[in-house]
Amino acid sequence: MNQSEWWRGAVLYQIYPRSFMDSNNDGVGDLAGIANKLGYVAELGVDAVWISPFYQSPMKDFGYDVSDHCAVDPLFGGLDDFKLVVDKAHDLGLKVLIDAVLNHTSDQHAWFVESRENKTNDKADWFVWADPKDDGTPPNNWLSIFGGPAWQWEPRRKQYYLHNFLAAQPDLNYHNPAVRQAVLANIEFWLQLGVDGIRVDAANFCCHDPQLRDNPARTKERLTVMGIRGENPYAYQEHLYNHTQPENLVFMRELRTLLDTYPNTTSLAEISSEDSLATMAEYTQGAEYLHMAYSFELLNDKYSATHIRETVERLEQKLEDGWPCWALGNHDVERVVTRWDKSQRHEDKAKMLNALLGSLKGSICVYQGEELGLPQADIPFEAMQDPYGINFYPTFKGRDGCRTPMPWNRTLNAGFSLSPPWLPIPQEHVAMSVQNQQIDAESVINAFKSFIKWRSTQPALIHGDIQFLAAPEPILLFTRKTSERAIMCGFNLSGESTQIDLPQKIKAHQLVGHEFNNTQLDSQNCLRFLPYGVFFAVLD
Template identity: 50%
Template sequence: MEREGRSVLAADPDWWRGAVIYQIYPRSFQDSNGDGIGDLAGITGRLDHIASLGADAIWISPFFKSPMKDFGYDVSDYCDVDPMFGSLADFDQLVTRAHDLGLRVMIDLVLSHTADTHPWFTESRRDRTNPKADWYVWADPKPDGTPPNNWLSVFGGSAWAWDSRREQYFLHNFLTSQPDLNLHHAPVQEALLDVARFWLKRGVDGFRLDTINFYFADKYLRDNPSLPKELRNDSIAPSVNPYNHQLHLFSKNQPENLEFLRKFRAVLNPYNAAAVGEVGDAQRGLEIMAEYTSGGDKVQMCYPFEMLQPTRLTAPMVVETFARMRAAAPDAWPCWSYSNHDTVRHITRWGLTDAAAKTYATLLVCLRGSICLYQGEELGLPEADLTLDELQDPYGIQFWPEFKGRDGARTPMVWVTDNGNGGFTSARPWLPVKAPHLPLSVAAQDRDNTSILAHYRRALAFRRAHPVLRNGTMDSIDAVGGVTSFRRRGDEDLFCAFNLGDTPAEIRFPEGNWQTIGTDLGSQSATGGSVTLAPWGVHLAKRA
């Protein structure tokens, strides 16, 4: 079925460049039927909030049929809606309403693996000669019966699971119940491209591609080398997970991925659709992002993990990040985010005050690249503090108490304050709504012009009012003490400076006649050729 809903939006192949994309975790956005779980109809009913925020698009995390062992990231049918979220008709209504509001719709595709209940895997594991025998990564054991190599799972332990039917191991980079597809096999690639075609024909405007750098494994199944302790990074897996002990040279990031991404882009182009890939790599994330987005023939954008790190983003880190990206590929296009469904919310992770949160929000809208905002980020929600008995996330349960998992960022949105469940549901929610979240509800902040929600609305309006922030160059990137500054140039010439620290700092701005702008974002006025920025102060100026 070919839908016409996309026609209400301009047929712009570059709509994604500099776009603000709002991530929706459907289980936790809005429950419409009183079962305690968010659903598609609930999303449709709350789209006005996202439109009023000033976003350009939404990204909906998986809602496909699934056994839900990893809450939708284990897909058993790529082309249907899980009944807990509604139906394909509900999805069609969501797309129509979003497009009417000027919002494009991106959905989450999990192409590296399926659920072990997917019919493809059910057939593949039956024996070694069936038509789908080669659709997953199977390997014989070593002579002593142990797994074929030393690869580790992101969720802990070996990445290989034994299957007695075939008397072989299958690869799973995540849960054992999430077997990895074999994209070296051409029919698998074509089947996945058909999935994309199915949703494009239903009216979606693009995709978020989960674990985009995990699509291919080394065809020779070579061992990964060890990684020295001083080079380990826990942005992909918690420090208690031995996954961080390896350099994942062969289990992901394979060169064959580039040609598949070219095929994927060819499917997108006739629809003016776009893709943003998740690059899960702690060592080479920026470089891989540059490789996947440069040249105009692969995916349009990727988000690396540099701004999802546990360590608070500092002025020198901004300089280093953009220098690495520019060195890797000048035309690389990132999609920056501070929070998502897999990370501790950045308000808590970085220990931010309201003033600091507002400054980081203003910085985000001034960076070159596109932007992902995670639901509740615009409210300044902190990480919810859950007990072990409240957890649903298998990752958190596995590594408790050293790592509390991902549920603290997945608790329901709070729409109103005077309701124990924040207006999310009339039933018991699948994850609890914690009391500290209730005063931060949408309804409460709607009435407060000094709120974080009001600031996000102003920041997104500022980005929209200055197209140079969406598609202009970014240069003269500098760090002096706690202050980072840069220029955005195109039809306008803007100077942006941010004090990412708790002490005042003086900065000089470039020669010329500069006019202070963005005063509703707290932009400080300047006299002469310098300005003293207060703690968490901002100076935005336009060259006259």
């Protein structure tokens, strides 16, 4: 693999700046705090960091409402702090990816402040504006992900503007070439500072249907099949027109052209569409579009060997020459050790899930704290910060529970800050701190380090093909194969011991990864998995 494709099979470590490390003791993490802890990240054995937004923002959506794409919010420090992060990361051999929030801006961004004033200013058509219907209601039935109509009235223009997320996050009009050029200029600003890539937030949302056609309703049958509970009205529509439009690929090509002028950079698209796997394939095809993509198929609460196998196989069928990136957790979803198999919060489950993620074909994203096996924090209503959760409480408690600060040690506020943190840190997390786990040979973090180190020596696990093998629930069994080597990988997704007959004869000398290979193979080729057991064998 050449250096320009370092991202294929790479391990990306996602840092949520507000919650990683607080250097100035104001209760909120910052860029200097990230710089101070990059040595820890490098010791995990990962290849790159993906840093969530740190741009200037009113923080209505905690940085995903950007008011200046080329400035660091004072809450996180300044531009010199960011340069320090990049320089230190590179000195440690880490690549740096940053979030590119492209679909929308803050309603306090200078572009929108000008655009909303009237219909004749220079930025008048930089956002998605539409006249009301004759009765004054919004132009169509599109809904916001955060609940309610996706249209907000602006009395100065006597028009509605589109917001697929919060009303404080107006959508840019990507049908306007000037908008696309300005967005690309913002991205180039950070490329010139040495970033190695971007994670494209809501990548398929940038373009809307210019005819503003209504989205059709989902049938009751489809709602049932999708397992939709219905607390959010957004789920009741097929989102055919408010995002994932063909014109969006025009901008993806322009974005890739820019990245190609900066050698060895990469892009990671966040995809959420009616058929996310098909969209992932479309957005990563050939060398025209983005380098890799991830979706929410393994970030939901569907937990079974069948679901994982079917998800990966369906993507493989569609992907052709594209490249996936898999994640089991991030800043938007319940932590995986709680979300999957809720009856069990077991260290062995965390170890197994980390090994499973690292064995799938593709690059992988590890969200901060997954190397510790942190469970979801239960945040009381009075301490909640997330507008998404506040809107839908108590049915849905939002994203605060996965965003609590990193527990570094057992000192005040888990070593995160000398001041009360912006979200409370559960005592359960303090007991699972980095310091506590580093001195425990059997801890989740030490298992994570061992696995990532071993994985880095196994080309089959980094860029080999994947083929699933027949196995009953709750066992997931597949091979990863290059022309030089094949590895059989097995995972017990349950907290109970179970056994299977392997589809081909495995001998004792073929077993590998002994420090995390917690299975027993008898002379009859019957493999007994311990609870949340993991199995690796080299095939002759």
